[in-house]
Amino acid sequence: MKILIIGGGTGGTILANNLSRRLSGELKAGKARIVMLSASDRHMYQPGLLYVAVGRMTPDELYRDQASLLEPGIEFHVDPVTEFHFDRNQVTAASGKNYDYDILVIATGSRALMSSIPGLAENAETFYTEETAVKMFKALRSFEGGRVVVTVGVPHKCPMAPLEITFMLNDYFKDRGIRDKVQLHYTYPIGRAHSLENVAKWATPEFGRLGITYETLFNMKEVDGANKILRSEEGSETKYDLLIAIPAHKGMEVVEKAGFPGGWIPTNRASLHMEGEHGKNVLVLGDTTNLPISKAGSTTHFQAEVIAENLAAVIKMGVPVRDYDGKVFCFIQAGKERATYASFNYTTPPDPQPPTRAVHWFKTAYNKLYWTSARGLL
Amino acid sequence: MEKKIIDARNSFCPGPLMELIAGMKAAAVGDELEVLSTEKGSASDIPEWINKVGHEVIETREEGGVWHIFVRKLK
Numbered sequence: 001m002k003i004l005i006i007g008g009g010t011g012g013t014i015l016a017n018n019l020s021r022r023l024s025g026e027l028k029a030g031k032a033r034i035v036m037l038s039a040s041d042r043h044m045y046q047p048g049l050l051y052v053a054v055g056r057m058t059p060d061e062l063y064r065d066q067a068s069l070l071e072p073g074i075e076f077h078v079d080p081v082t083e084f085h086f087d088r089n090q091v092t093a094a095s096g097k098n099y100d101y102d103i104l105v106i107a108t109g110s111r112a113l114m115s116s117i118p119g120l121a122e123n124a125e126t127f128y129t130e131e132t133a134v135k136m137f138k139a140l141r142s143f144e145g146g147r148v149v150v151t152v153g154v155p156h157k158c159p160m161a162p163l164e165i166t167f168m169l170n171d172y173f174k175d176r177g178i179r180d181k182v183q184l185h186y187t188y189p190i191g192r193a194h195s196l197e198n199v200a201k202w203a204t205p206e207f208g209r210l211g212i213t214y215e216t217l218f219n220m221k222e223v224d225g226a227n228k229i230l231r232s233e234e235g236s237e238t239k240y241d242l243l244i245a246i247p248a249h250k251g252m253e254v255v256e257k258a259g260f261p262g263g264w265i266p267t268n269r270a271s272l273h274m275e276g277e278h279g280k281n282v283l284v285l286g287d288t289t290n291l292p293i294s295k296a297g298s299t300t301h302f303q304a305e306v307i308a309e310n311l312a313a314v315i316k317m318g319v320p321v322r323d324y325d326g327k328v329f330c331f332i333q334a335g336k337e338r339a340t341y342a343s344f345n346y347t348t349p350p351d352p353q354p355p356t357r358a359v360h361w362f363k364t365a366y367n368k369l370y371w372t373s374a375r376g377l378l
Numbered sequence: 379m380e381k382k383i384i385d386a387r388n389s390f391c392p393g394p395l396m397e398l399i400a401g402m403k404a405a406a407v408g409d410e411l412e413v414l415s416t417e418k419g420s421a422s423d424i425p426e427w428i429n430k431v432g433h434e435v436i437e438t439r440e441e442g443g444v445w446h447i448f449v450r451k452l453k
Contacts, residue, residue: 116403155400159391191423195393217430219399234430248403262404292389292397326388346388 001032001315004099006081006091007107008038008066010046010374011286011300015105015308017376020071022312027073032315034073035101037093039080041066044130045370047297050161050333053127053136054168057367062130069374081108084258086278103281103311106265106274107304108252110157110287110295116248117153119223124245127165128157139242140172145181146241148173151220151230153248154189157287157295160342162186162246163194163203164333169244170210171336184211185238187218187230199332199342202352206334220245249295251288264290269346270323271310272303283307293346298329301373308376331363339363379408387416387444394420395427398449402433405451410436413447421445 003019005012016036026032043066051057067076079093090100112128114121125136148169152162166186173179186193186207192200193207193214207214219233223243231237250256251263260266266275267289274282285307286300293299303324310320326346333339334355341359342350372378384401386394394415401411413424424447425435436448 154396154403155392189399190393190395191426195391195396197390217427219431234427248400262400292384292386292392292394294391328391342391344390349390 001026001102002100003032003034003103003105003311004091004101005034005036005105005107007109007285007288008036008040008043008076009107009109009286009300010297011109011304012036012038012105012107013043013066013069013374014301014376015107015285015304016074017069017071017374018305018308019311020073021376022308023315024073026315033075035075035077035099036070037077037079037081037091037099038066039078041078043069043374045367046128047158047370048367049127049130049133050164050168051367052130052133053125053165054140054172054336055137056168056336059130059134064371064374069371071376081254083254086258086282089281101281103283105283105285105307106255106288107285107300108255108288110155110249110251110263112157112247113250114245114247116250117220117222117245119225120220120245120247123223123225123228124151124243124247126245126247128247136244140169143182143242145178147183147185147239148242148244149185149187149230149238149240150244150246151187151218152189152246153220155295156246156249158330159195159294159296160199160330160332162188163199165244165246166212167206167210167335168333170212175336183213185240186212186214187232187238188214188216189219191216196342196344196350196352198350199352202340202354249287255288260290262290264288266290269326271320272307272324283311293326294328294330296328296330298327302327302329331359331366333360333363379410380406381410381412384411384413386420387414389415389417393417395423398424399427402449402451407451407453409451411449411451413445413449415445415447416443418445420447424449 048062083092127133194200338355339360344350
């Protein structure tokens with residue numbers, strides 16, 4: 001039984017390690033193989049980019065060698081997939097080599113697309129890559145006052161990022177002693193300050209308390225860089241001196257090329273199998289799915305655990321053991337020293353509590369504990 | 379012109395309207411989208427956004443706790 005995992009990010013890595021422990025006997029006996037193909041020999045802790053953008057972490061803290069995170073029995077190759085051949089249980093990779101599989105797991109993730117809005121890439125800061133997070137911090141360092149606009153596209157990775165960066169910016173400017181010279185303005189695509197109703201109910205009075213203005217039903221249409229104006233699909237516009245964007249995301253190009261619009265693969269919400277005639281032995285994980293749930297590290301973490309349990313059970317007993325219930329857990333950094341969290345699934349909405357220092361310190365600890373999660377231990 | 383279904387049942391985050399906004403971006407002018415939602419608020423907040431942006435609400439109906447909201451991309 002050859003299990004081929006495409007993608008060495010959070011989901012693929014947790015799955016590979018979790019599964020490797022469950023199948024240790026089968027791997028040793030040569031009855032199972034786990035092969036991972038990734039685009040990079042490094043693994044990034046992506047939530048750390050938020051902290052890099054406000055000068056609270058440096059980029060080197062975000063990386064580990066991917067091979068060092070994997071259990072010894074996992075065959076790891078830096079050889080990104082260039083083509084899927086679902087009809088013959090095979091993928092082609094950048095090296096030109098073909099890799100066969102009995103079970104395929106696609107965990108290729110998503111990418112922020114600043115190019116999706118005219119003028120955005122040229123005129124806005126963002127923090128979804130190391131390069132852009134460092135650039136954003138440099139822009140903040142040289143900013144001496146004016147109107148800062150945080151704007152949000154859909155879909156985007158990390159549903160809490162828009163609120164978190166706004167609260168972090170509030171503290172950043174406060175610490176520099178220029179908060180009174182900065183007008184912080186937040187825009188959001190739907191009719192409240194966050195997609196989760198209870199999070200919006202918590203965030204809105206926080207905005208009032210901190211003097212942050214906000215505008216809802218605002219979807220970016222174009223940026224007029226010459227006049228420093230952001231216009232919306234809804235017909236409104238807002239001036240800015242510094243524009244911070246959480247841009248719309250897409251799945252990876254190789255997935256789009258395989259015939260999946262937007263790079264999102266239609267996925268069964270319970271079994272996580274790919275929908276369609278070739279889905280029986282293909283599973284999809286994390287951002288790559290088209291499921292109507294948060295694109296977040298915790299989502300792919302919980303899905304990876306379900307897939308690992310099910311694959312091991314299928315190999316050992318012939319049947320899977322459980323469904324994915326839509327579980328998501330998101331920390332919400334409510335400034336530099338306070339945090340809360342939202343936990344929910346397909347049937348139970350979250351009920352976030354007021355932020356505390358204790359949750360902030362737990363989140364700070366998790367920024368290091370993540371490597372234990374990636375190894376499939378936590 | 380295509381007909382597409384956006385199955386946003388049991389979606390707290392990003393939720394039905396966010397799913398529709400993303401779906402609208404990917405759709406072509408003239409395409410019809412059917413949003414499935416188990417959130418009662420979708421019956422009002424989706425039409426509110428559609429009207430504000432200038433697309434068309436074709437029909438809204440509820441069947442067994444699921445709201446079916448049919449919209450057309452006009453621009």
